Structure formats: structure tokens, C-alpha cells
Amino acid sequence: MANDTFEDGQxxxxxxxxxxxxxxxxxxxxxxxxxxxxxxxxSDEVTERVSEPxxxxxELFSSAPVYRLDEQYKAAAGELEKVCSELEKQQALLVEACxxxxxxxxxxxxxxxxxxxxxxxxxxxxxxxxxxxxxxIIELSxxxxxxxxxxxxxxxxxxxxxxxxxxxxxxxxxxxxxVNQYKDGSGNWSEFIPCRSLExxxxxxxxxxxxxxxxxxxxxxxxxxxxxxxNKADWVQLPDDWAAHLEAKKLGGLQDRxxxxxxxxxxxxxxxxxxxx
Numbered sequence: 523m524a525n526d527t528f529e530d531g532q533x534x535x536x537x538x539x540x541x542x543x544x545x546x547x548x549x550x551x552x553x554x555x556x557x558x559x560x561x562x563x564x565s566d567e568v569t570e571r572v573s574e575p576x577x578x579x580x581e582l583f584s585s586a587p588v589y590r591l592d593e594q595y596k597a598a599a600g601e602l603e604k605v606c607s608e609l610e611k612q613q614a615l616l617v618e619a620c621x622x623x624x625x626x627x628x629x630x631x632x633x634x635x636x637x638x639x640x641x642x643x644x645x646x647x648x649x650x651x652x653x654x655x656x657x658x659i660i661e662l663s664x665x666x667x668x669x670x671x672x673x674x675x676x677x678x679x680x681x682x683x684x685x686x687x688x689x690x691x692x693x694x695x696x697x698x699x700x701v702n703q704y705k706d707g708s709g710n711w712s713e714f715i716p717c718r719s720l721e722x723x724x725x726x727x728x729x730x731x732x733x734x735x736x737x738x739x740x741x742x743x744x745x746x747x748x749x750x751x752x753n754k755a756d757w758v759q760l761p762d763d764w765a766a767h768l769e770a771k772k773l774g775g776l777q778d779r780x781x782x783x784x785x786x787x788x789x790x791x792x793x794x795x796x797x798x799x
Contacts, residue, residue: 525547656747657727659727659755
């Protein structure tokens with residue numbers, strides 16, 4: 523319909539689908555009034571109001587126009603809508619994940635054990651220090667794939683909570699990391715300490731070693747692996763008193779061997795003398 527066929531005050535539609543009020547047609551110029559809805563929160567009522575007449579350049583319609591779309595366009599539009607919907611879901615998940623990450627980072631800043639767990643999950647742990655049968659530094663990838671020196675099967679990793687009355691073997695902590703010799707967890711578990719680099723593993727191992735030396739200084743009995751660890755690990759720094767103790771023990775062992783060898787020599791000489799008679 524031509525714009526000059528509508529009556530003043532008649533509700534019509536623009537080409538974009540907006541409902542407006544026809545305000546007149548003069549010298550080829552169309553005038554409309556925009557329609558607005560006002561919502562009253564107190565009375566819960568909706569009232570309409572119209573604007574002052576304004577010029578409108580374009581065709582008006584007695585009913586809302588409907589576009590006819592090509593089938594390929596409609597299919598593409600439908601696919602776009604699906605993608606946009608999925609994007610909104612992913613964005614919502616991302617926002618939620620960021621919030622959780624911030625919460626985790628906050629906890630990690632307050633608790634070292636939780637920091638280790640976050641670093642483990644995010645791949646920042648590179649080495650482990652096995653402490654159950656001595657001190658051995660192993661790459662995490664090797665221990666998980668079964669390429670370390672003990673076994674030939676992939677491992678299972680466990681994080682265990684221990685009672686408040688108990689402390690970690692080499693740390694003042696209430697959690698302990700352990701690795702199983704089999705990936706299904708059916709084998710023996712051995713304790714280890716996660717480390718973020720080889721340098722950190724060396725520092726932690728040296729600390730464990732120093733704690734054992736202190737046990738010896740206090741008159742206690744250190745772990746048996748202490749006696750030969752320096753021969754296996756060149757990163758171990760021996761305190762002077764412990765190094766002197768090892769030398770004295772080594773010298774004492776040599777003296778014992780010399781004494782025993784002399785006794786065996788004397789016995790052999792005596793046997794030889796008796797045989798010569």
C-alpha cells in the first residue's frame with residue numbers, strides 16, 4: 523500500500539517491523555509517531571505513549587512485513603544460531619572456570635600443599651624426590667611412564683591425608699604424596715615429594731639429607747642410605763663433621779680388614795708350618 527492511503531492515527535509497521543502510528547502525508551513526505559510502552563512498577567500496569575510526529579523515509583505496511591529467505595541462507599542462519607548458542611555456553615563455562623581458578627589460586631597462596639596440587643594438575647611439576655628407599659631424583663614423566671630405575675610399568679599417583687597427630691617423614695606437613703609401582707594401585711606405595719624443577723629437587727633432597735645428619739648429631743640413628751648416598755648423588759653437599767665421620771668409619775673399616783687379613787695370614791703360616799713337620 524502507498525503511504526498516502528493510511529489514515530491519521532492508524533497503527534502501521536515500518537520495513538524493519540517496528541509498530542508506529544501514522545501521522546500524515548504531505549507533499550510526498552510521510553510522518554509517523556513512534557510508540558513507546560511505560561511500565562509502572564507500583565501498579566504493575568503498562569501504558570502507551572506516542573512521540574511527536576517525525577519524518578519517515580521508507581514504505582509503511584498495514585501488517586508486520588515477513589521476509590522470505592533462501593533455503594541455504596536459512597540453513598546458514600540456523601547453524602549460526604547454534605554456534606552462537608554454544609559460544610554463549612562456553613563463555614559461561616569460561617567465566618565459571620575463571621572464578622574457580624581465582625578461588626584455587628587464593629587457596630594455593632595460603633596453603634603450600636594446595637599449591638603443590640594446583641601445580642601438579644597444571645603441569646608445573648617436573649621432578650619428584652623418592653624418599654621411601656633413600657633419596658632419588660626422578661623426572662615425573664619417567665616415573666609415570668614406568669621408565670625410572672625401579673619398575674617397567676606406568677604408575678599411579680596418590681595424594682593422601684594423614685591424621686593431625688602425624689607429620690610427614692621429611693616435612694612438617696599433614697599430607698603425603700605417594701606413587702604406586704603399578705598404575706592400578708595394586709602394588710606397593712612409596713612416598714615422594716613433588717618439585718617444580720631439578721634445582722628445587724636438589725634443594726629439597728639436600729634438606730632431607732641435612733635433617734638426617736642432624737639426627738646423627740643429636741645421637742640418633744640416621745637412615746641406612748645415608749652412608750653411601752654421596753657415592754650415588756654428586757649433588758649432595760657433605761657437612762664437615764659428617765664427612766669426617768665417614769672418613770673415620772672408612773678408615774676403621776680398612777683397619778679392621780687389615781687386622782683380619784693379618785690374622786688369616788698368621789693362621790695360614792701356622793698351618794703351613796705344621797704341614798712341613
